Amino acid sequence: MTPTMIDDALFAVTDSINKAKNRIGRDEPVTLVAVSKQQPDERIDAALDAGQRVFGENRVQEAMSRWAHRRASYPDLTLHLIGPLQTNKAAEAVALFDVIEVLDREKLAAALAKEMAKQDRHLPCLVQVNTGEEEQKSGIRPQDTKTFVHHCQSHHGLNITGLMCIPPADEEPAMHFALLAKLAAECGLPVLSMGMSGDYLEAITFGATSVRVGSAIFGARLPRQ
Numbered sequence: 001m002t003p004t005m006i007d008d009a010l011f012a013v014t015d016s017i018n019k020a021k022n023r024i025g026r027d028e029p030v031t032l033v034a035v036s037k038q039q040p041d042e043r044i045d046a047a048l049d050a051g052q053r054v055f056g057e058n059r060v061q062e063a064m065s066r067w068a069h070r071r072a073s074y075p076d077l078t079l080h081l082i083g084p085l086q087t088n089k090a091a092e093a094v095a096l097f098d099v100i101e102v103l104d105r106e107k108l109a110a111a112l113a114k115e116m117a118k119q120d121r122h123l124p125c126l127v128q129v130n131t132g133e134e135e136q137k138s139g140i141r142p143q144d145t146k147t148f149v150h151h152c153q154s155h156h157g158l159n160i161t162g163l164m165c166i167p168p169a170d171e172e173p174a175m176h177f178a179l180l181a182k183l184a185a186e187c188g189l190p191v192l193s194m195g196m197s198g199d200y201l202e203a204i205t206f207g208a209t210s211v212r213v214g215s216a217i218f219g220a221r222l223p224r225q
């Protein structure tokens with residue numbers, strides 16, 4: 001992937017998002033979170049040169065090595081944590097990220113609340129919902145979402161702005177997107193993070209306000225070291 005290819009891909013993804021919005025007559029912006037995990041430096045820099053400022057990462061350590069030094073040059077950067085967070089990494093995550101998309105359990109809510117108070121960094125958080133109720137996947141069960149959101153707000157004082165989901169890989173995502181949209185409406189939350197490279201346009205038709213797109217922008221990821 002050359003810088004020109006990344007520039008073109010960003011343009012194409014943005015353009016298709018706008019066309020999808022026009023088709024359904026939506027005015028509200030859709031945030032494009034460019035998922036930069038496991039991507040080489042030159043592709044990240046190409047995206048920055050093309051004007052992209054919102055990025056997603058799924059591992060704290062990896063994100064620190066990629067973004068800590070770039071922050072100084074790009075003060076308008078917005079980093080989203082989109083992968084599972086261990087409580088012992090909460091301090092580092094609160095220091096580095098701007099949005100936590102993976103709030104998925106009580107213990108993490110407590111750890112994040114404590115760290116945010118300590119660092120006086122009150123980040124917006126999304127509650128991750130396990131819409132497919134998959135054993136191996138993290139996230140709150142759909143039927144527990146409303147109670148959990150309320151608990152995070154009233155007990156921990158967290159700024160919960162929305163919900164996030166990763167549908168099962170082997171299922172049509174539509175019913176999962178619809179379920180997440182319904183739950184967010186029930187909770188009175190405006191942000192819906194759903195849709196990846198293969199299905200972000202479909203997610204938008206179901207009301208996604210934020211899409212997480214990696215390979216469609218950057219190409220295939222490198223294997224982890």
Ligand SMILES: *Cc1c(COP(=O)(O)O)cnc(C)c1O
Nearest residue numbers: 035058082196197212213214215
């Ligand atoms: C890796 C990842 C993505 C991006 O996946 P692509 O298919 O490359 O767009 C989106 N969301 C989450 C949670 C991820 O871990």
